Amino acid sequence: xxxxxxxxxxxxxxxxxxxxxxxxxxxxxxxxxxxxxxxxxxxxxxxxxxxxxxxxxxxxxxxxxxxxxxxxxxxxxxxxxxxxxxxxxxxxxxxxxxxxxxxxxxxxxxxxxxxxxxxxxxxxxxxxxxxxxxxxxxxxxxxxxxxxxxxxxxxxxxxxxxxxxxxxxxxxxxxxxxxxxxxxxxxxxxxxxxxxxxxxxxxxxxxxxxxxxxxxxxxxxxxxxxxxxxxxxxxxxxxxxxxxxxxxxxxxxxxxxxxxxxxxxxxxxxxxxxxxxxxxxx
Amino acid sequence: xxxxxxxxxxxxxxxxxxxxxxxxxxxxxxxxxxxxxxxxxxxxxxxxxxxxxxxxxxxxxxxxxxxxxxxxxxxxxxxxxxxxxxxxxxxxxxxxxxxxxxxxxxxxxxxxxxxxxxxxxxxxxxxxxxxxxxxxxxxxxxxxxxxxxxxxxxxxxxxxxxxxxxxxxxxxxxxxxxxxxxxxxxxxxxxxxxxxxxxxxxxxxxxxxxxxxxxxxxxxxxxxxxxxxxxxxxxxxxxxxxxxxxxxxxxxxxxxx
Numbered sequence: 341x342x343x344x345x346x347x348x349x350x351x352x353x354x355x356x357x358x359x360x361x362x363x364x365x366x367x368x369x370x371x372x373x374x375x376x377x378x379x380x381x382x383x384x385x386x387x388x389x390x391x392x393x394x395x396x397x398x399x400x401x402x403x404x405x406x407x408x409x410x411x412x413x414x415x416x417x418x419x420x421x422x423x424x425x426x427x428x429x430x431x432x433x434x435x436x437x438x439x440x441x442x443x444x445x446x447x448x449x450x451x452x453x454x455x456x457x458x459x460x461x462x463x464x465x466x467x468x469x470x471x472x473x474x475x476x477x478x479x480x481x482x483x484x485x486x487x488x489x490x491x492x493x494x495x496x497x498x499x500x501x502x503x504x505x506x507x508x509x510x511x512x513x514x515x516x517x518x519x520x521x522x523x524x525x526x527x528x529x530x531x532x533x534x535x536x537x538x539x540x541x542x543x544x545x546x547x548x549x550x551x552x553x554x555x556x557x558x559x560x561x562x563x564x565x566x567x568x569x570x571x572x573x574x575x576x577x578x579x580x581x582x583x584x585x586x587x588x589x590x591x592x593x594x595x596x597x598x599x600x601x602x603x604x605x606x607x608x609x610x611x612x613x614x615x616x617x618x619x620x621x622x
Numbered sequence: 623x624x625x626x627x628x629x630x631x632x633x634x635x636x637x638x639x640x641x642x643x644x645x646x647x648x649x650x651x652x653x654x655x656x657x658x659x660x661x662x663x664x665x666x667x668x669x670x671x672x673x674x675x676x677x678x679x680x681x682x683x684x685x686x687x688x689x690x691x692x693x694x695x696x697x698x699x700x701x702x703x704x705x706x707x708x709x710x711x712x713x714x715x716x717x718x719x720x721x722x723x724x725x726x727x728x729x730x731x732x733x734x735x736x737x738x739x740x741x742x743x744x745x746x747x748x749x750x751x752x753x754x755x756x757x758x759x760x761x762x763x764x765x766x767x768x769x770x771x772x773x774x775x776x777x778x779x780x781x782x783x784x785x786x787x788x789x790x791x792x793x794x795x796x797x798x799x800x801x802x803x804x805x806x807x808x809x810x811x812x813x814x815x816x817x818x819x820x821x822x823x824x825x826x827x828x829x830x831x832x833x834x835x836x837x838x839x840x841x842x843x844x845x846x847x848x849x850x851x852x853x854x855x856x857x858x859x860x861x862x863x864x865x866x867x868x869x870x871x872x873x874x875x876x877x878x879x
Contacts, residue, residue, distance in 0.1 A: 408752050434754045442752045448745035462753045465760075466656075510753075 360419070361386040361518060361550050362407060367416030367426075369402060376402050378598035380416070386517070387589065389544055389551040391561045393620065394595035400554040401445070404520045407552070408442060409433035421518070441511030442520040446527075447503040449495040449510070455482070456491045459509045467514075481509040485539055501532035508539050512547070519543060521553045525560045537563040538579050545569040545586070546577060558621065565590040565606040594620070644758065644836050648766055651759040661764035669730050669765070669831075670772035676725050677776045678783050684717055685709060685784030689791040702796055706803040707810030709788040714811065714819040718781035720867050723826035726773055727859035731834035734765055735855030738838025739848040747839060762835040766828060773827025774820055781819060814878040822870050829866050830859040 362384040369377040376399040384390045392400045405411040406418055409425050418426045423436050449458050460478040463469050469477075482488045485505040495503060504524055511519055521540060525533035537560050543549045545568050555561050568582040582590075592609045594602035594617060602609065602617055609617065692708045738761060741747050747757045785807060792798045834855040841851040 405748070408748075410748050410751060430751075430756070434756075437752060437754050440752070442749070444745045444749055444752075446744065448749040450746055450749070451740070451744075461755075465658075466754045 359386055360384065361421060362552065363417075363419040364403070364406075365417040365419075367406065367413045367418060369399075369406070369411065369413045375598050377413070380595075380598075380600060382593060382600065382603065384518075384550055384552055386550050387544075387548055389540075389553065389564065389590040390593055391565060391590065392552070392554045392593050392595060393556060393558070393561060395620075396556065398595040399598060400556075400595055401522050404442065404522050404552065404554055407518075407520060408437060408440060438514070439516050440518045440520065441514070441516040443504070443507045443511050443522065443524050445523045447495070447507035449503055449506055451495055453495075454491075455487070455493050455495070455498070455506055458495065458506060459513055461510060462514045477513060481513050482506075484512070484542075485509045499532075501528050501535060504528065504536050505539060508536070508543075512543060512549070515547075517548075517550060519549045519551050521551065521555075523555055523557075524553070525555065525557050530559070533557065533560050534563065536560075537567070538569075540564050541567050541579060542569040542577055546571070561592065562606055565592070640840070641833075641836050644762070644839075645832060647758045648763055648832065651756065651763045652767075656759065658760050658764060661760060662767050665764040665768035666772060668733075669726070669768040670775060673726050673729050673772070673776055674779070676729055677722055677780045680721050680725050681713075681718065681780030681783035682787035684721055685713060685787035685789075686791040688712060688717070688784070689788035690795060693792070693796040703798055703802050704806050704810075705788070705792055705796060705798060706806030709785060709792075710807040710810045711815060713784040713788075714781050715815050716867075716871075718777050718784060719819060719822040719826060720863065722777045722780045723773060723823060723830055723863040723867075724860055726769070726776065726827070727830045727834075727863060728856055730769070731830050731855045731859040732852045734831065734834035735838040735841075735851045736848055738762075738835060739841035739851040742839055742841040743844050743847055757839065762832070762839065765835055766831045769827035769831030770824055771827075773830075774823040777819065777823040817878055818871070818874050821874060822867065825866055825870055826863050829862045833859045833862055 360383040364380050364382050367377055367380040368375075380399075380403070382390070392403060394400050402411060406413055407420055407425070409428060409430070413426050416426065417424060420436050421439055425433060425436055428436065450461065453461065456475075456478055457464065459482060460474050463474040463477060464471075467474075479488060479491065482491055485508055487502060487505055487509065490498060490502060490506075495506070498506065508524070519540075524540065525536050528536065540551060540553065541564055544551050553561070553564060566582050566587065567579050568586045569577050569579055572578045587607070588605060591603060591605060593600055594609075596616060602612060602614065604612070610621070612618075688709055689705055692705050693702055696702050696705055696708070738747075741750075741761075747761075750757050750760060789800070789803055789807075792803045793800050837851045837855040837858065841847045843850070
């Protein structure tokens, strides 16, 4: 065993806030002649949020699939929770996924299962938890997203916004430390989108979840970056403008032509004079 | 032209390779934990009980029409009385297994491809994997087990109903005595025929369901892709049933007779 590199020693402290929980190092991915990601390197630190922006087909969702091991890169290295996942087998990847929740585009709820079964899926099917405890946890997370009264409905009976909130509940049921959001507000009206954004903010600030959000909805991206959740004196969670410290914990990443065109905070993004970024922001 | 043929051959080879990978994954899933018992029971019901009506109708009418046609041919030799011998051998060795498998391909294979295809295009398969569940264990294996168990059972039912259908036709249309028919049915059967009639559907059941799972789980291209997969599953499953039937028959003839 040689001396650990600076990155390796930081990865070994992965449970410490501020240390890297997801690391991409020179990742390249192509499907045939179609190059999706050319040379992607970034870090998501524990307790922080990264928001990926970019045009359709820029490779934003692909990054989430790489983190979950649903795709493998051709070259480059990926660490999740201190484990290198780009070389892991599917069965070993299952252990890594125990600490990563994902909210898919359109929710990807299981059509044949009720809201209760969808939300508790992992605990019902993949854990030895007592059934009463599972029921209690399902009710608790549905209460968190304010959908308790819909517990016995089927996904087809829910509205688009409710489906996304159930998907968020499903992703947080097993209390992962990392949550990945793939276009969580696409196709929703502005009011419903804000309820989803608030859930993302609450999970980050109250539950301490590290988040990676993929979106091309700028309004939602800035809402998540510039708001924070705090508990009021009555114990209720309130969404308020973010403190300077909290603002620094959310970074934007702009993907363009398979490369990172920009990486920085919300204010740095607004101040950037790059014509492409300006066009994107306009 | 050469480029087209090379491209086609490469694609075909890749598809076969991926199908073999699925079969290996199924074998591994069948011999290791976790095992989803409840899904297996659900699929046994969906494949077996759900296909019963279509199998009963197919078996019954095939037996009946076979008796009519055979009766006409046998009349030329004055051998109408041995119609039962022909019916039992044909139904048990060939028509029962193949027609049942084809009917199950049409009913179950298309359903599996559509269901798994919809799950694939709406990211539900990825969601399963993200939640720590292997889709091969959870979705494909229970369906394949149901196919391997239920297709032979449905075949036996189809054989029986076919022979009964032929009996009704023989007695009412061909005017052959009931006792003569049943005696002929028993006389025409050998134990090897029974084995052939039982072994074949096991392989046919595996092939048709695993092909439907394979096609369904690889669906891309939205709802149009689901439609395409459904058609592919039925066409590929039906052709596979007929080709496999020939290969297994050849093999069993050399082994059993």
